[in-house]
Amino acid sequence: xxxxxxxxxxxxxxxxxxxxxxxxxxxxxxxxxxxxxxxxxxxxxxxxxxxxxxxxxxxxxxxxxxxxxxxxxxxxxxxxxxxxxxxxxxxxxxxxxxxxx
Numbered sequence: 001x002x003x004x005x006x007x008x009x010x011x012x013x014x015x016x017x018x019x020x021x022x023x024x025x026x027x028x029x030x031x032x033x034x035x036x037x038x039x040x041x042x043x044x045x046x047x048x049x050x051x052x053x054x055x056x057x058x059x060x061x062x063x064x065x066x067x068x069x070x071x072x073x074x075x076x077x078x079x080x081x082x083x084x085x086x087x088x089x090x091x092x093x094x095x096x097x098x099x100x101x
Contacts, residue, residue, distance in 0.1 A: 001051035004038025022086050024066030028076070028100075036063025036080050039087045043067065043080055043096075061085070061092020069100075076100040 002018030009017050023037030027048060036043040041062045045055040061084030068079050078098045085091040 001046065001053075003035060003044070004040045004042070007040070020087055022062075022064040026067045026069050026078075028069055034067045034069065034078055034080075036065070036067060036082075038062075039089060041082075041084070041089060043078075057098070059092075059096060060094055062087070062089045063096075 002016045003021055004019030005015065006017055006019060019039035021037040023035065025033050025035040027033045031048045032054065033046045033048045034043065036059060039062070041059050042056050043059055043063055044053055046052065047054055059080065059082045061082040063080040063082050064086050065081040065083065070077055078100060080096055082092045082094045082096055
């Protein structure tokens with residue numbers, strides 16, 4: 001599956017182009033693969049069995065890092081560093097965390 005999209009091409013009806021990527025992926029025992037890494041500054045969850053995008057969320061800057069998944073008192077969390085600054089994207093200095101259902 002292509003990772004990332006160019007807004008300009010999507011606006012012209014061209015989908016699933018993919019972009020240059022920097023960063024890694026993390027997978028859960030349940031078969032969900034999380035990755036940011038793309039120039040469009042989003043983090044996504046994929047079904048590892050078929051590549052279907054299950055979820056995506058915009059980030060304040062590019063997440064050119066490997067996400068981490070961890071558990072606290074039985075609740076799972078996902079965190080990604082949003083430093084940006086590659087491929088002409090804006091720089092950032094934040095970490096974004098999500099709780100998993």
